[in-house]
Amino acid sequence: MIDQRHTITRWVSLLYRYGQMYIGERLKAHGIGKGQHIFLNALYKEDGLSQEELSSYLKIDKGTTAKALKKLEAQGYVLRQVREEDKRSYRVFLTEKAWRIKDEVRGVLTDWRHILSDGLTEEEQRLALELLEKMGGNAARFNEENDKTPKA
Amino acid sequence: MIDQRHTITRWVSLLYRYGQMYIGERLKAHGIGKGQHIFLNALYKEDGLSQEELSSYLKIDKGTTAKALKKLEAQGYVLRQVREEDKRSYRVFLTEKAWRIKDEVRGVLTDWRHILSDGLTEEEQRLALELLEKMGGNAARFNEENDKTPKA
DNA sequence: TGTAATTAGTGGCATGTGCAACTATTTTTG
DNA sequence: CAAAAATAGTTGCACATGCCACTAATTACA
Secondary structure (H helix, E strand, C coil): CCCCCCCHHHHHHHHHHHHHHHHHHHHHHHCCCCCCHHHHHHHHHCCCECHHHHHHHHCCCHHHHHHHHHHHHHCCCEEEEECCCCCCCEEEEECHHHHHCHHHHHHHHHHHHHHHHCCCCHHHHHHHHHHHHHHHHHHHHHHHHCCCCCCC | CCCCCCCHHHHHHHHHHHHHHHHHHHHHHHCCCCCCHHHHHHHHHCCCCCHHHHHHHHCCCHHHHHHHHHHHHHCCCEEEEECCCCCCCEEEEECHHHHHCHHHHHHHHHHHHHHHHCCCCHHHHHHHHHHHHHHHHHHHHHHHHCCCCCCC
């Protein structure tokens, strides 16, 4: 209809929104929302992280992290244990219930990736990841540099 | 910290969220939120579209579209005029006020694109767009096919 | 032609997300 | 050591977004 050249930003938006819809749909039955799976997946990789570590690794606001973990805890997927050596922070651990659905939760992302990769060669998939990584790195770097922390 | 291989989905999420933050920050002064710029940009390309057309072109829920346009109208950037030939629908037109900031609004996306493209060759940028387009097309197609409309 | 189905748009609800102000610890420093 | 600065986490707010139920208008069709 409109002859506009689609831009990177627009495709990113579409991919993000559709991805969220897909993930939400697939995990709904477990009471896991589309905002929580990313934390589960991170914890499957490395259990016992603090919220701070999760936030900075995933580049997600600490408030958002706190809320997502609160929900996961309420659903019985994680438990938070105060660190003895620093009582401000927690260690977040997956429960048995969370480990039990690990393959399923990870499978959702895998399946989505397959849907996206349809018709792409192995090489193209590799390239796509590489280019997204570069752009993501640029975005993250820009964000940090323009952080509003008072200059040292 | 964690050795996890970053996935396409994760980078897409980061790029989307950081992009929204950037856009929101840049347009704040004009009273335009991060959810509205996409409609302005579409209308700069083709003025007078209906909400339905905007929704289906941008692949954005019609409820979301309605709310975004309502805000743009409240801020004086668009006006909606009932179509004579179909009184259910509007034509959405940009106002003088919107045209006046066209370059600035479009510049925000251009600048963000430049930030993301830092260190990428022309060829890589072309490739990135091409691959995102393919994946976005896959996502959109999948979404349509799994639409919950009663089967004909 | 008149009833049923479809379509454009609205409004309410739930959720995710970032920001900013706040509390409670811990670390730094004079 | 005591006061100040930094840090981990929480909470409230604003906004974006999708879904669903609804209304009003249009189109299909029996």
